[in-house]
Amino acid sequence: xxxxxxxxxxxxxxxxxxxxxxxxxxxxxxxxxxxxxxxxxxxxxxxxxxxxxxxxxxxxxxxxxxxxxxxxxxxxxxxxxxxxxxxxxxxxxxxxxxxxxxxxxxxxxxxxxxxxxxxxxxxxxxxxxxxxxxxx
Numbered sequence: 001x002x003x004x005x006x007x008x009x010x011x012x013x014x015x016x017x018x019x020x021x022x023x024x025x026x027x028x029x030x031x032x033x034x035x036x037x038x039x040x041x042x043x044x045x046x047x048x049x050x051x052x053x054x055x056x057x058x059x060x061x062x063x064x065x066x067x068x069x070x071x072x073x074x075x076x077x078x079x080x081x082x083x084x085x086x087x088x089x090x091x092x093x094x095x096x097x098x099x100x101x102x103x104x105x106x107x108x109x110x111x112x113x114x115x116x117x118x119x120x121x122x123x124x125x126x127x128x129x130x131x132x133x134x135x136x
Contacts, residue, residue: 028117039107043107043108046107049100053093057097060089060093061090064086068083071083
């Protein structure tokens with residue numbers, strides 16, 4: 001009788017553990033799905049911002065070249081002042097562009113980690129279930 005109750009107790013403990021694991025796996029999958037969607041959405045928006053920044057940088061480059069041509073013809077102090085402002089804006093845009101690219105790389109790494117963690121949890125959950133059904 002004592003051995004039968006130990007076996008039943010072990011089965012009950014195993015059942016509650018696998019139930020807890022199933023809940024943890026379900027929670028992990030829900031969190032990964034929620035974060036994955038948010039990260040993909042942010043990634044798409046960040047890509048749009050990156051393209052916009054590149055277009056802005058090209059436009060500023062073009063304007064800088066045109067301004068340089070104007071400066072060759074008429075070096076007026078006001079024009080020099082405006083040229084300095086445009087050059088300053090261009091440098092800030094380039095700096096912001098580098099920052100955005102750095103953020104994009106970080107987001108990509110987070111997405112890879114979340115995806116890898118989600119895949120690892122699914123594989124681990126499958127092997128635990130497979131091991132449980134094989135032991136029964």
